[in-house]
Amino acid sequence: MTCPESAGQIRHEQRLQVLHRQIERLGRCLVALEEDSRRIVRWRLITFILLLGGSGAALIAWGPIGFLVVGLVLLILFVYWVWRHRQIESTALRLRILQQLKRDQEARMILDWDHIPAAEQLEDRFKHPFGLDLDIIGERSLQRVIDLSITVEGSERLHQWLLAFEPDLDSLLARQKLVRELIHLPAMSTRLTLNALVATDYDGTTTPGRWSSAKLLTWLGLKSDTGSLRIALIALLVIAPLNIALLLAYLQGWLPSLFLITWFIYGVVAISQMRHVAPVFEESASISDSLRQLEAVFSSLDRRSFIKYPSLQSFIEPLHKEGGSLGEMLSRANRLLAAAGLRYNPFAAFLINAFFPLDVLVAYRLEGLKQELSDVLPGWLNIWHELEALSSLANFAYLYPSATFAEIKPVHGIGAPFSGYGLGHPLIKEKDRVCNDFTIDQLGSLVMITGSNMAGKSTFLRTLGMNTCLALSGAPVLAHSLSLIPLRVYASITVTDSVTDGFSFFYAEVRRLKMLLDALREPDAVPLLFLIDEIFRGTNNRERLIGSSSYVNALIGGNGCGAIATHDLELVTLAQDNPNVSNYHFRDDVLNGRMQFDYKIHPGPCPTTNALRIMELAGLPVQSPDS
Numbered sequence: 172m173t174c175p176e177s178a179g180q181i182r183h184e185q186r187l188q189v190l191h192r193q194i195e196r197l198g199r200c201l202v203a204l205e206e207d208s209r210r211i212v213r214w215r216l217i218t219f220i221l222l223l224g225g226s227g228a229a230l231i232a233w234g235p236i237g238f239l240v241v242g243l244v245l246l247i248l249f250v251y252w253v254w255r256h257r258q259i260e261s262t263a264l265r266l267r268i269l270q271q272l273k274r275d276q277e278a279r280m281i282l283d284w285d286h287i288p289a290a291e292q293l294e295d296r297f298k299h300p301f302g303l304d305l306d307i308i309g310e311r312s313l314q315r316v317i318d319l320s321i322t323v324e325g326s327e328r329l330h331q332w333l334l335a336f337e338p339d340l341d342s343l344l345a346r347q348k349l350v351r352e353l354i355h356l357p358a359m360s361t362r363l364t365l366n367a368l369v370a371t372d373y374d375g376t377t378t379p380g381r382w383s384s385a386k387l388l389t390w391l392g393l394k395s396d397t398g399s400l401r402i403a404l405i406a407l408l409v410i411a412p413l414n415i416a417l418l419l420a421y422l423q424g425w426l427p428s429l430f431l432i433t434w435f436i437y438g439v440v441a442i443s444q445m446r447h448v449a450p451v452f453e454e455s456a457s458i459s460d461s462l463r464q465l466e467a468v469f470s471s472l473d474r475r476s477f478i479k480y481p482s483l484q485s486f487i488e489p490l491h492k493e494g495g496s497l498g499e500m501l502s503r504a505n506r507l508l509a510a511a512g513l514r515y516n517p518f519a520a521f522l523i524n525a526f527f528p529l530d531v532l533v534a535y536r537l538e539g540l541k542q543e544l545s546d547v548l549p550g551w552l553n554i555w556h557e558l559e560a561l562s563s564l565a566n567f568a569y570l571y572p573s574a575t576f577a578e579i580k581p582v583h584g585i586g587a588p589f590s591g592y593g594l595g596h597p598l599i600k601e602k603d604r605v606c607n608d609f610t611i612d613q614l615g616s617l618v619m620i621t622g623s624n625m626a627g628k629s630t631f632l633r634t635l636g637m638n639t640c641l642a643l644s645g646a647p648v649l650a651h652s653l654s655l656i657p658l659r660v661y662a663s664i665t666v667t668d669s670v671t672d673g674f675s676f677f678y679a680e681v682r683r684l685k686m687l688l689d690a691l692r693e694p695d696a697v698p699l700l701f702l703i704d705e706i707f708r709g710t711n712n713r714e715r716l717i718g719s720s721s722y723v724n725a726l727i728g729g730n731g732c733g734a735i736a737t738h739d740l741e742l743v744t745l746a747q748d749n750p751n752v753s754n755y756h757f758r759d760d761v762l763n764g765r766m767q768f769d770y771k772i773h774p775g776p777c778p779t780t781n782a783l784r785i786m787e788l789a790g791l792p793v794q795s796p797d798s
Contacts, residue, residue, distance in 0.1 A: 179573025183280070183601045186572065190277045197270040204263045208256060215252040221245050267375030268368050272361060275378060279316050280570050282600055288378045290315035290326075299334060300686065304662035304702070305636035306598060307333050313597055313637055317567045317646075321364055323383040324552070325559030332560060332644040337697060338657040344579060345482075346561065346645030351576065352480040353565035354647075359475060360562035366467035371460050384552050387461045390454050391545040400535040403444045407528035410437040415526065441524065444531050451534040452511050459508045465548075466501035468555060486558075489550055500547075504540050507533055564646035571597060577642035577653040582698060584656065587612050588732055589639070589700065593651030596634040597641075605770040606650070607631065611732045614698050615751055617723065618734040619743055621777035622757030627770040628736035629664060631757070632702045635734065636662055639700060658700040658731075661687045680707065684722065691729045699731030706737065716741055727751045743776035 226242035233241075278286035290312060302308045309315075314333055320326040332346070353360065373379050410433055417430035469490065477484040510533050523529050568574045573595075580586065587610050595606040605627075611618060622628050638648040639660055663683045684706070691699045706719040716739055723735065723742065727749055735742075746752040756777035760767045 179571070180601050182572030186569070187277065187280055190273055190280070194270055194273045194277065197266050197273065201263060201266050201270070204259055204266070208259050208263070211252055211256045211259065215249065215256060218245060218249045218252055222249055261369075264375055265365065265369055268365055268373065269361070269375075271375050271378065272364060276569075279566075282316070282598065284311055286378075287315055288318070290318060300336060300690070301636060301640070301660045301662040301702075302334050304664035305633050305640065305660070307637065307640055311598065313641075316597065317563050317570065319360060319364065319563045319566050320556075320559040321367055321379060321381055322556055322559060323381045323385075324556040325563075326381060328556050328560035329563050332564070333640050335643065336659055338643040338659070340579060340581065340657050343643055343645045343657070346564075347576060347579070348482040349486060349561050350564045350568075350645050350647070352483050353561055354568045356480070356483075357565070357569055359471075360565070363468050363471055363558070363562075366471055367464045370463035370467040382461070382464065384461065384556075387458050387465075388549065388552075390458045391541060391548060393454055393541075400444060400447055400531060400538065403440055404528060404531050404535050406440050407437060407531055410440070411527055441528055441531065444534075448530050448534040451537055452530075455508055455511055455537050459505075462501060462504050462508065465551070465555075466505055469501060469551060487554070490554060500540070500543065504537075504544065507537050507540065511537070561645075564641075564644060567597075567641065568647045571647070571649050573651075574647035574649050575652060577638075577648050577650075577655060579642065580654060580656050582656045586654065588614055588658070588698065589635075589655045591635075591638065591648075591650050591653040591655075594634050594638055594653070595649040596630055597637055597649050599630070607634070607770075607772045609635065609772065611734075613751075614730065614732050615728045616732050617727055617752050618755055619723075619746065619752060619776075620734055620736045620755050620757070620772070621738070621740060621743055622736075623759040623768075623777065624738075625766070626757035626759050626768050627772075628757055629704050630770075631772060632662070632664055632704055632734060632736055636660055636700075636702050657697050659690065659697050660700050660702070661690050662702040663687060663706075664702065664704040677707070688722075688725060691726065691731050693730075696730065699729070699733070701726065701731055701733030701735075703733070703735045706735065706739075715739065720745065723752070724749075740776065746776075 222242065222245040225245055226238055229241035230238035274286065275288055277283075290308065290310070299308075306312050307314055308330065314326075314329060318326055318329055320329060367382075368375070368379055371382070414430055414434050414437055417426060417433055420426040421428050421430055472487060472490060475487075477487055510529065520530070573593075590610040592608045593606045594609060595604050609631075620628050620631065638650055638653060639655065639658060641648045642653055642655060643657060643660075663680065684703070687699075687701055687703075690696075691701065706722055707715040719737070719739060719742055723745060726733070728751060743754045746754050753774075754776045755772050755774055757772060758769060758777070
């Protein structure tokens with residue numbers, strides 16, 4: 172069986188065409204909005220000039236009443252143009268961001284690496300047992316292609332799932348249900364991302380950077396002296412109206428200037444609280460963008476119904492439990508932050524606080540709201556981050572229309588531990604991808620894959636590993652069908668030396684293979700899926716063959732199964748003495764002076780190699796092996 176190339180490629184091209192039309196339509200809308208914006212700017216300028224000149228002329232011609240009428244009409248018209256211009260700019264911003272998101276998605280579909288958003292890098296990625304080997308992480312990786320997260324934590328959650336070494340069957344099946352439902356809601360994921368980006372200073376002209384909730388969680392953990400603020404606020408709220416009453420009584424001549432005494436007391440109390448108020452405002456200002464993002468995201472979730480999607484409904488349910496509406500709570504926080512912003516206008520701040528203790532009131536309310544949010548916000552953030560990672564897994568189904576969900580069986584169930592039909596490599600373009608069928612019949616068995624250089628052995632190992640990681644994360648897989656048990660993945664494909672650690676390439680490979688063998692021998696562990704490319708490349712032929720044969724025999728019969736790609740044709744003889752070893756190969760041919768590969772896996776050992784032929788075709792001097 173082969174890939175469902177025809178239907179899948181047609182749907183892939185159709186989605187690309189839809190994306191391209193959407194990008195072009197958004198571009199046309201933006202051009203029209205820019206023209207509207209320029210026109211309104213002209214009318215706003217004209218209205219402002221008329222406001223200055225026309226109201227003055229009306230004063231001369233018709234007196235104060237004419238001045239007020241004409242001035243009021245022109246002022247209302249000017250305010251309208253200002254409001255209308257802001258509406259257009261807001262709409263244009265949303266369209267620019269949406270257009271950029273569509274462009275990012277288009278780049279993912281055609282694997283345009285120069286325009287796919289950069290991936291988060293893990294510090295320990297070189298030590299992971301398969302992350303770099305299988306291109307799950309890295310510059311040109313599966314994670315980079317599918318990741319829709321705009322938060323660092325959402326991207327890290329996706330990392331955790333794709334790189335999980337100990338898969339839990341219950342968790343991944345529950346995740347798979349959520350991903351199945353999210354596949355039907357791509358617009359919701361886009362809207363959440365769009366609303367979150369609009370709430371920041373992002374202008375929509377480049378790929379946005381990722382936001383982290385660390386600063387917000389730090390703010391929630393900061394404690395302030397709310398008791399002192401409460402006492403001061405009560406005192407100020409009592410003195411403030413008394414100040415005004417005594418001032419009015421003085422102006423009417425009823426009392427002497429007693430207001431100076433009360434105002435002095437009011438000022439002393441207010442100034443004494445600045446040591447509490449100033450830090451609260453500074454801390455709050457640092458998280459204002461974050462709270463605007465959260466309000467935009469969670470308000471959308473508040474309004475969204477998930478009745479048709481029971482798993483998502485249950486997943487979102489904690490957002491609607493005790494503590495009130497999260498959107499309303501965040502809206503209150505942002506209103507308080509807007510009031511706090513008046514403090515940065517010295518004249519307005521002085522004038523308002525002279526008559527009313529706004530700074531102290533806002534600081535006290537912010538601290539109270541912080542306490543409310545500290546009880547629920549970490550849970551809300553966790554749901555958002557999880558939803559981003561789940562949406563990224565669901566995005567795989569959008570990027571690869573022929574994708575399907577794997578059947579995950581219990582470890583001790585009936586059937587082969589791994590059986591896939593039409594398995595494809597996600598990081599090969601649709602038109603170039605060749606898919607293969609592959610089955611590992613039982614635990615303890617090993618498949619030896621031989622073939623010429625460039626025939627597709629390493630790519631095939633990565634195809635097996637990538638689809639296994641996708642399946643065990645709860646994502647769809649690029650296959651006609653895939654059935655497997657929970658497996659721990661371990662690979663030795665992209666092993667590098669380490670100058671800083673003092674490791675040669677050979678020793679780095681030996682260490683990796685030793686860790687793989689140790690993992691295979693762990694008692695009572697989930698079975699291992701091992702994928703190895705060219706054992707002991709860093710030593711001579713004789714020692715490599717001896718070491719490879721011994722290592723392969725150590726793998727056979729263990730708590731796992733896997734595949735080894737090798738050029739050592741001597742290793743295929745192991746299948747003659749051990750029924751747990753089977754041979755497969757990739758073929759090559761020479762047509763019209765060029766190497767040809769079909770990239771299809773075939774049973775049995777490889778009958779030919781092509782190293783000398785490749786050298787000869789490249790123009791290198793090659794002596795005949797028979798001479």
